[in-house]
Amino acid sequence: MASRLSAEEEQATKQFLEEINKWTSQHGVSPLSWDVAVKFLMARKFDVLRAIELFHSYRETRLREGIVKLQPHEEPLRSELLSGKFTVLGVRDPTGASIALYTAKLHHPSKTGNHVVLQALFYLLDRAVESFETQRNGLVFIYDMAGSNYTNFELDLSKKILNLLKGAFPARLKKVLIVGAPVWFRVPYNLLSLLLKEKLRERVQMVKMADLRQHLPRDCLPEHLGGCLPLDVHSWNMQLLSEQNGRVDPVDELVGIPLENTSIHTPGAEAMSLAELMANLNRAQRSGIYLEYEELRREQPSGSFTCALAPHNQERNRYGDVLCLDQTRVRLKARRNERSDYINASFMDGYKQKNAYIGTQGPLEKTYGDFWRMVWEQSVLVIVMTTRTDEGGRRKCGQYWPQEEGGQEVYGHIAVVSHRVDNHAHYNQTTLELHNTETFEQRQVTHFQFLSWPDYGVPSSALSLIGFLGAVKYQQQWAVQAFGSQWRGHPLGPPMVVHCSAGIGRTGTFCALDICLSQLQDVGTLNICQTVRRMRSQRAFSIQTPEQYYFCHTAILENAQRQGLLSANQ
Template sequence: MAVALSPDQELATKAFLDALSESGAACVSRATAVKFLLARKFDVARAHALWRQHEATRRREGLTKFEPFEDPLKSELETGKFTILPARDATGAAIAVFTANKHFPAQTTHQITLQGVVYQLDAALQSADTQRAGLVFVYDMTDSKYTNFDYELSQKILTMLKGGYPAKLKKVLIVTAPLWFKAPFRILRLFVREKLRERVHTVSAPQLSAHVPRAALPAQLGGLLQPDHAAWLEHCRLCYTAALQSGKLEGAADDYVITNHIPPAKPQNGIIHNGSSDMSGDNGTAMHISESPYTCEPSPLRHTHSYNGDTNSMKSRHINSGDEDDLDISTGRTWSDAEQSPALSDDECSGGGAALAPAALLARARALRRRGLVAEYEEIRARPPAGTFHHAKLPANLAKNRYTDVLCYDHSRVVLSQADPNDPSSDYINANYVDGYKQKNAFICTQGPLPKTYADFWRMVWEQHSLVIVMTTRAVERGRVKCGQYWPAAGRAVHGHLAVTARSVVQREHATVSLLTLTNLQTNESRPIWHGQYTCWPDYGVPGGGRAAPVLEFLAMVRRAQADATAQLGDKWVGHSRGPPIIVHCSAGIGRTGTFLTLDICLSRLEAEGVADVRGTVERVRAQRAHSIQMPDQYVFCHLAVIEYAVMQGYLESADWTGFDDDDEADAESE
């Protein structure tokens, strides 16, 4: 399927082909040219450099002549150690899986293994969607041994994908890495720049669903997909023979399109998705089940925003989900540092509002006044949910929800390991991932634990490697229990196979900080946990008098705790530089919790860019944790707090709120 190009992109394509012709390169098709240009955002010089590196890599590694229907390559392909799944992640990226326990370095060569990888990638890259959205590379180390690992091969594959192949490497997910892998991985990370390191994640099998929808993962990785590797190889054969018949090995006439629509899945937790009906996708939208996992309609480009150079205004544009910094692994150069304008990545919280400088945000809030902001909030709250709640509504899970009307979305829920092999519902907890500022899954929003879910809560803390817990409620408020005492005030408490020990408790004016130790009784491994409880925030409301300073001080305390805990991990942590998810809860996990997240995201962006987008942030948070920001006053408080912080930090000299709380009658008199 040909990629539709704009006039500017057509000119870039012609310039690219002309440059190749002038350099004496062999005749290259337009389709091939577009692949390289898409991989470098239609920068002709960079695309030309990628082409040269790609050609050099193919010659150096013996990837110029393939015999896929003859041994040894035929046997290599049939092992299934490397395959492309017939589904995509939430961003539209194709998913490649390398299963380490099927690789035996002594039985094959680097050349044959790389040929098997490239042969399949070439077929996958016939898809226009894959060219736009890129590739997620899953390195499955489950049940692998040291004899399965080939350090040099791993480095060659990573180097090729980042600097010598026309596909955008969106993410590398290393699943169930054994202890012996830590040392070689630490060395391997030295070869890549920091921004690429942030895309390399070592995850457990349960954590994998935070990066790739469960419905797009094979059963071996805890998913619902049952890919047919033989069918995929047959498709590769058709692509290859079509290319041979047309006289080229790239740019085959019939594009291979990995479905963006998840194939029919087996029942999970009692939910049966009929192959002939629609099902909810990872982003909460309906996904049509395609009859064939290898042929379906391509999805449209995702919609996002980018700056036009004015920090107070934004312009919409269509980009592919891979529109990130391109890293040349050989030079370590970050291309976009010098050549790209600032862009909102998928990791950044943005929504339907406009990012405003503090002065503009203050002017807008004063113009709308309290009742205008309340009306704006009511418009946001009136929108239907952005997803489904199937798992939260299962009979086996209903009792795990503190409130019957506060459920967690399916598409962003935290999936626990299955504690009971005979109970599929044992993977459920009322908790959702929420993105932070330029950080996927920066937070986990959850309800105040119930006595019956204490063990599930601590299991989530352990499995998500979280080190900081934020509690914005008291255990009892207005005579009602709002949250159980799930952590010990002193001594030790055991929940399942995890023990929680209180090391110290410090009482502050507005908060109580407890330092805890979480110990896995099965492995004897222990981790420090920082638990911060804000004690002056009423339910359904905002801090006393609407003053934000105490909350802002508490937020700063949480940030320091997270930074210190992440720094202490050192090389043990290979994820995002800001560390593992911070767990935040109140009673329901939506009102005060959503307000806390909104403030953190807005203030982080204000510090980094000098602008904030309260409305857009609230919309984004609500799309991941339903009903976040529960009351109008909380929405208003977010605006007031951001502006108060701007004054405290010198972005504004002062903020005049005269008339902000005037009612309609007062307005009429003044007019």
């Protein structure tokens, strides 16, 4: 394929592969092939940075929707592929673009869940864009609503399809033609159009059946849409399935590893038992642990900070030297008139759980709206704050939530109401209700603030912090159960937001303790050094001082002794 690219495109492909394969190596995912790299670059006109963002959006979308390994010969995906709901026509439009067709009247929400429908869409579109010609010339998507009624329509599914097409799929989307839309579709369409970026909104058009030939010639349209093309969806998709026999899905390499194993925090060969950890601490003493931390501190982050350093984003960073890695940063969803999707926040894995946390800085007044947007968009149920707003006469974090019971504030399009405040010995627990003023949805979030942790220092009582961690995890578990079927991701739920002032010191210590204690409970071993090294690859510079690193060791051992897992004499 390289010979079909210009010299500039080949150079862009090499640069893209160099950047992406740093990430794949770090996360234990198979390196990307040249052909797959070209597919992402074609979709973004060989703009390397935009193609890298597309790669991560695509991969994260598949993981979020649980579409990890597509198995087209197994049910229920096989039946969905043969249902005729989705197909790619065997012709191209006059510009060479492929034409994908979705037939709305064949969808019955009561019989087929969104998960299976999205699997089929991913599979068929992935097969369509394997063609170099389609990559170069793009894709036309026909949303055929002719003959459909309200029982065939599902707003959430339509949102997911448009979100996929607008920014999470490696194809040049030329246009989306919504054909034969019934009168009742006008209100849902207005809601859906708000999701779209301005450029894509221009490409999405509602078209009457009689006017469809103004957009596509008759020989590119099926007979039932006024064209002359015989449509045998079953035969076309059967051929696709027969070609798939013995063939590895080309996009499985992007998702890499099964969903339950995607976290970078899994037991390693050098894990220690509690007795070995105690012996290591006795041998190394505080000075040896401090030296171990110093070695970690000297390791430079593997990744880039391009977005965090962009001039228009720098004012959104609380500290100029605490930045987000491009590879793991949380991206705010696009909104009209918003220049940037940046927030100083990073996805961080937990023990055997991808994106268990969002590590972030203490919100600034100018970023309160961004913070609550992120909480809403990521379905966050629990916020963990490990700092006071002011310490030592210095502002560490803004008062970004209504503190008093009954208080309410509006941040951007999210209204936050404080329903209840419970004061404990070392922390406060506030029950908040979020109202999305655009969608009229509401959601409950619990805010925890730990009060016994001095900046740069460590808590005077390790057990108070571990007790606090237990309360946080219990609330997360309860909230996930209450969230019910609205949450379809990892069984442990959406990410918890964890922050201090900079979002690396106390935040990193809290997360490291949770990861190590979870592994200890699961398999009886842990590795603090490995955990911190891996954590710093996602939220750069996590754990800010040798004292915090040493505290991880002593806190775990103190907790083990309290539980009778170790004697004080060991």
